[in-house]
Amino acid sequence: MNESNQPNYTELLQETMNKVGVHSFNHLSQVTGVSRRQIQHLRQGEVSQMRIETLMKLSEALQLSASQLLNMFSSEAISHISSEPENLSLKQEYQRLQQQLNVQRETLRQEFQQASLQIIESWLVQWPTAAYSARQNEQLPAVRLLPLIQPVEQLMAEWGVIAIASVGEEVPYNPQFHQLMSGTAQSGDMVKVRYTGYRHGDKLLYRAKVSPI
Template sequence: MRAIAVNSVNSVQNDSVDYTPQLKLLMQPAGLVSFKGLSQLAGVSNKQIRKLRQGHIGQMQVATVQKLAETLQVSFVELVSTFSEISVTLAPSSQSPNPSDIADLQQEYDRLQRQLNQQKEILGQEFQQSSLQVLESLLLQLPTAAYAAQQNPQLSAVKLLPLLRPIDTLLQQWEIEAIAQVGAEIPYDPQQHQLMEGVAATGDRVRVRYVGYRQGDRLLYRAKVSLAV
């Protein structure tokens, strides 16, 4: 049996990776003009095509990858190398894996997938732990403050504001910034503001009712606004 080596250069896959240009280039020599046509000709689902474009080839069955390789008229090795950071090495005797090779590759893919899932779980736990550390004072003190407010309706809400500082700290660490401030009167921008009622044209004065948020260039939530009186 030929020697096979499958190595993960970076086991944690990046959801922002887009291999669509590479796929389109491979489709041209095969005379394919649409992803639907590729799906039908290869006999695989559109979901598998999306996985390939998103760099999730490590989550696909080896048999599915082989079908796509044959349809695109490239070797199994070339397809895997093009659409992932997983390097596959086969002896030069042949570029098409035989059934025993496929079984070995499937086992290695399964191992890498288990490793990926474990890493995701570990990263999730670390994320939760770091977030809890930042929010510790809020989690410990807010219930007591809420109880005190219920027992004493005269208690000023201003005294509760320091408890919200951990949230501001967490947003700063994540580089999330607010869009305007509650109560501010600003020019209406439909790209960043959501009008709660009425009609407004771009540039009209509106009052912020609920803040919005953005992270860098990415809009998370539009600020909710109403017409300024």
């Protein structure tokens, strides 16, 4: 087949890449570990010449199901997938690997939850009893409850969750990280932190709530 007669899925692939924040074929190759030659096969709709593992890596990076990738980038698969045994076998293998990936994701999710629960185990066990005792005895010093929060603080640290200042701290007002509870303040004015805010890496989770001094 002449090159001019070959199907060209380059524009479709670029649009799909842009939706998931992959902006070049080199970048796609880097994040998937798939060679540029294999990506060229995809751009030309030559899915049948690609390994199943390669297609699965691409479908994962492009946030597509195996069937979606197969149908989007192979006109042959669209027209003959239900009638040709070879293509049907390809689709079945896709579905098998997709199910395997789903099982792996669920396993990782459960392992993550178990590790997190192990970190806060002492808090889960002790906090309800401590809270009950505090309700029964109003004279119980609240400071005795503070050590019970340490496992939760440890978990937050494990996850990379960082507090924005401490309650009671006086800091220069920054509207990017601070939310006024009342009154007005200009950037740089001193304010007092009433409720702690949090960042997760470079992402802002909650702004700290502050009041003018």
